[in-house]
Amino acid sequence: MPNLTEACILTGEEYKDFGYDREYLERIMKKLLAFGCGNVVVTGVSFDNNEMGVACFNGESGKYSEFFHKRFKGIYCGAGDSLASAFTGALMNNIGFEESLEIAEKFVSDAVRFSKENESRWYGINFEYAIPKYIEMI
Numbered sequence: 001m002p003n004l005t006e007a008c009i010l011t012g013e014e015y016k017d018f019g020y021d022r023e024y025l026e027r028i029m030k031k032l033l034a035f036g037c038g039n040v041v042v043t044g045v046s047f048d049n050n051e052m053g054v055a056c057f058n059g060e061s062g063k064y065s066e067f068f069h070k071r072f073k074g075i076y077c078g079a080g081d082s083l084a085s086a087f088t089g090a091l092m093n094n095i096g097f098e099e100s101l102e103i104a105e106k107f108v109s110d111a112v113r114f115s116k117e118n119e120s121r122w123y124g125i126n127f128e129y130a131i132p133k134y135i136e137m138i
Helices: 004-011 022-033 079-092 097-117 127-137
Strands: 039-045 051-058 064-070
Touching (some): 022 051, 079 097
Antiparallel strands (some): 051 064
C-alpha cells in the first residue's frame, strides 16, 4: 500500500505532486500489478487542493476506484499505518476489497479531522476517537 511517491519510485514513473489525472494513476497501478500482486492501493492521491484520498485497482475485476475526504492542512504521522490496519481489519471481517478500502479511508478521515479539531495532541493522529464508528462499519 504505497503512497504516490513510493509508487512512482517502485515503477520508475515521474513523480507529480499535482496536475496528474486518473490515467496517470491507472498506469502506475497497472505497473505495480505487474510485480505480481493481485490488487493495488495507492495512498496520498489528490486531484485538487481540497481533497485527499486513496485509489485502488482490483486486479481480478479490473475495476478502478477512489475514495476521498476533505484535505486537512498539516502532517499527520501514522495516517498511512492506520489506513493499512483498518483496511486489513475490514478484509479480515470478510468485507470486499473496495468496501474495505472505503471503510479504512473513512476511519482515517475521521481520525485526522478529530486530530485537527483538537490540536492538543503533539504526535500522530487520534485514531482512538474513530474506533467506535469503525467498529460499526465493519
